[in-house]
Amino acid sequence: MKKFLALVVSAGAMMIAGVAQAATLDDVKARGYLQCGVSQGLPGFSNADDNGNWTGIDVDLCRGVAAAIFGDANKVRFTPLSAKQRFTALSSGEIDILSRNTTWTMTRDTQLGLNFAGVNYYDGQGLMVPSSLGITSVSELDGANICTNTGTTTELNITDYFRSNNMSFELIAFEKADEVVAAYDAGRCDVYTTDRSGLAAQRTKLTNPDAHVVLPEILTKEPLGPVVRQGDDQWFNIVRWSLNAMINAEELGVTKSNVGSMMGSNNPSIARLLGDEGNFGQELGLSNDWAANIIKAIGNYGESYDKHITPLGLARGVNALWNNGGILYAAPIR
Ligand SMILES: N[C@@H](CCC(=O)N[C@@H](CS)C(=O)NCC(=O)O)C(=O)O
Structure with a gap:
């Protein structure tokens, strides 16, 4: 009986080790690019032009994650998915992130083996x-x-x-x-x-x-956000904190054009965001300039919103920062 129990325990440990080894980051690095699931064409969120260039806030999020990993926002490929196809594409491993105007609901979170890593647009x-x-x-x-x-x-x-x-x-x-x-x-x-x-x-x-x-x-309520597979906390953190970095950058006034001059800032929050202080990037499995690379390539959340969503005639509304009348509130980097 004891022997049997020992076997079960070791099988359990192997399983835990197996899950811990489900390192999406390693796969993405080995492949050389991120595979991102998007909608089939939704202006403002993810839309391809005639040359196959994708734009939108959901696209920016994936480009941001690519910049955080590779220091290059172009190391990403997009897979257009219908609403019906999207979750299977993620669970089967066809994509690394689903960034496609997807509403965070309880069943999607608990029954599909998936996790929502945040909200990048509060809708209804x-x-x-x-x-x-x-x-x-x-x-x-x-x-x-x-x-x-x-x-x-x-x-x-x-x-x-x-x-x-x-x-x-x-x-x-x-x-x-x-x-x-x-x-x-x-x-x-x-x-x-x-x-x-x-x-x-x-x-x-x-x-x-x-x-x-x-x-x-x-x-x-339709809180829309990026989704990842369950069982890979490091990957979940990379996606969650890439989004948080973009929101925190807006709050701190760090933009695509001023990020270079903000390096070496004596504001500790900015210093942590840009990797001048602490080991925040390394703790994600990335380099410490991970967030600086996102902002250099994409800009902050507000810049992405202004570029892609404002032209649709949609004011920031609830998607404004928490200290500016909205509910956008990213946990701090510290
Ligand atoms: N947020 C809703 C609706 C998502 C959805 O698929 N909406 C349609 C209508 S806006 C869509 O994205 N169409 C664009 C496309 O599939 O390319 C959900 O997660 O179920």
Whole structure:
């Protein structure tokens, strides 16, 4: 019995060792680039131009992680994924990070073997209708045809909302976001529902964007953030702290253009962020200028937001820093 127990214990220890060895960082370094899962095309978040160059805040996060690891923000490849495909792509190892307007929910956190490493955009579900319908509130939508994406929280939320308000509706769901846009644009549905940022982004693809109105109600909380596999705490920390570094840099006034002159700063928080003080990078398995490299290549969170999200007409709102009227609050580097 004792012998048997000893065997079980050693198998358990091996398993723990095995999990600890699931070193995504080593794999990424050996491969020479980061594999990042993004949406198939959502302006502001992750969108490719005709030459295959990806831009957006979700893209910036992956470029930031690449800069933190390699000192080179270009050492990343992007895999466009539909909402339905995204979690399998991550659990199967096809991608190292999922950075794709993905809502942090309890089931996704606890049932899929995945972990959310933070929030890079606080959103909520909204609804858009053609102005010609003269609708001003979601309460007027009884009996509506509603278009959305499969495999999303959106699909579940809209069903909850209509059922709990005893309203009837017909859901028309597609896997590809562009199919939803096309169906709505062609008048197949009265309503387009998704995250409000998604509405602002997809609206730009409509034949006449000005002929549509986003209703005032925000139905849900949709905290969007990067996701990694469970069982690799070092990797989780690298992703979490790359995001935190970008948010802290904004709070400390460190930007893409001034980061060079901020080196050697006598502000201790800046000195820790930029690797002048402490061993913060090494403790992540990186070099101590990991965060300086992110900011040099990408800039801080506010710069990324201004570049990609502001053009969609979305003000910072709740995504402003905590000391500027918002809820963006990164744990300190110390
Ligand atoms: N945040 C929601 C919705 C995410 C989602 O897939 N939204 C669609 C509509 S905005 C989308 O990303 N489409 C863009 C694409 O797939 O390229 C979730 O995590 O389930």
